[in-house]
Amino acid sequence: MGSHCILEVDVNGEEIFVVDKRIISSYSGKISKLFSKSKDVTPRLKVIFHDFPGGAANFELITRFCYNKGETNINPYNICNLTCAAHFMEMNKFVAGVENLCEQTEKSLDEIKYWTWSELLLALKHCQDLLPGANSIGILDKFLDSLVGKVASSVETSPCPSTSSPDSSGFRLSCETRSSEGLKNSFFRATWWFEDLVGLDIRIIEMVVRLMVSRNVDNGIISKFLFYCQKSRFSSASLDEKVQIIEKVVEMLYSLDISCVSYKSLLELLRVGLNMNLSCCCRERLESMIGSLLDQATLDNLLIPSPTRKSYLYDTNLVLRFLKSFSGKGVRFVPLSQLKKVADLIDLYLSEIAPDPNLKPSKFLAIIRALPDSARDSFDGVYGAVNLYLEVHSGLSEEQKMKVCCGLNYDKLSSESINELTQNANFPSKSVTQALISRQRKLKNLLQDTDRSSFSDYPSRFFQAGRNGRKIDQGSQQIVLYAKKLNIPDENEKLKEHLQGMQWRVVELEKVCQKMQIQMGKMMKSRLSSYSNGKSVPKLCS
Secondary structure, three states: OOOOOEEEEEEOOOEEEEEEHHHHHHHOHHHHHHHOOOOOOOOEEEEEEOOOOOHHHHHHHHHHHHHOOOOOOOOOOOHHHHHHHHHHOOOOOOEOOEOOHHHHHHHHHHOHHHOOHHHHHHHHHHHHOOOOHHHHOOHHHHHHHHHHHHHHHHHHHOOOEOOOOOOOOOEOOOOOOOOHHHHHHHHHHHHOOHHHHOOOOHHHHHHHHHHHHHOOOOHHHHHHHHHHHHHHHHOOOOHHHHHHHHHHHHHHHOOOOHHHOOHHHHHHHHHHHOOOOOOHHHHHHHHHHHHHOHHHOOHHHHOOEOOOOOOOOEOHHHHHHHHHHHHOOOHHHOOHHHHHHHHHHHHHHHHHHOOOOOOOHHHHHHHHOOOOHHHOOOOHHHHHHHHHHHHHOOOOOHHHHHHHHOOOOHHHOOHHHHHHHHOOOOOOHHHHHHHHHHHHHHHHHHHHHHHHOOOOOOHHHHHHHHHHHHHHHHHHHHHHHHHHHOOOOHHHHHHHHHHHHHHHHHHHHHHHHHHHHHHHHHHHHHHHHHHHOOOOOOOOOO
């Protein structure tokens, strides 16, 4: 071959460059290898590149470097293009007196820590156009590492970063020491980078978030950025693009500490995605995150309309999935305060959905039983919802009504609720019987507690016994009244007899209490008389 052989280079079908093969091959190991074994004496050769990084514009940078005897100006604007092209063309050959392009770009990358934020962002935007090549040679990692370092530094130096209240501004600032302007400035110092990064490729954003998590950047700030990213991108996105955005955002949110994520923002994201064709994995993760924060919900948050073409009013299946996520690995790991808060919320929800004529008994019962009995100090709220449900669904059979009543814990009903239940025509007779048995059990326990009390310790015990006796007497009279009023079957005759026997025992206890009170009155008069005569008062107890 001649020393000045012409080489035609077709770059990705965009443009054909005509160059001197000798000059290019002296710097490019790739070109040199391609023709090292060729015996073709044709003065004109051709090579075709289908995947040249950066296309024709980038190949032009390479040719200029070669024709300029290995000299070029490397800056944040072109460093990514030159680095990727240098690796593709294998421009690491030794040339006497000249530093090869791979070495030059490597040295420039060592100075990345001194770059400004604008220079980093500019380089990163060029880098995303060269994916996945830029990622494979490690240049993208260097850009991201430096960029996240600057973000992390700004978040750490912001005063009082908070992860305890994700729905707040993100900072704990005392109103006595910080003005509202100070709050705005603090928040800005932690979120100033949102607008700059939101326009990056979603793959780059995913890498940024992953790196932030590994560097322990405040997860509350990261979650705010992801929600900001979703809202910003939605304005100009198509339906398919919106689905992809939500799925990516949910995937990234799922990697964060859930306690730092805003419940309201998650719920808003769910409402937006309800009518979209989200993947099953995405829906499960989103519902799981919302469910684990259910103690932050309000009644309005749960009243989500049922899916289209469904007859019932509200999406009870969704709420059941929330409750399952809230329980997590077991309710024993959930703080009792949170458990009770969710139970109060569900009681309100039950009353709201009870009038739905299309709500099946099994579904209503499933929501009641989704939480353990320990979550409720009182079942009065559940009783009210069940009463409303039975009133609306009056056509249910006795068996179906009893199935709904299985959700009641009669031992946790107040006396008022039991009194009302036993006279409520909406409830089946078996439920009334169970309420009576529960009342009997309570009275029996109260009698045993009173019998165990010592009447010889302190005068106050006598008065307490008297008060307890009156309560028991009133309650037992009510129970006997119910037993007489109701048509109790023969198999429950023993219960009736037992209740009547209990009434007799209560009356006897009342007589004892009255005697104790009379004795106590005499003792108190004796003490007052002794005191007025200037005598010492004898001790009642030694």
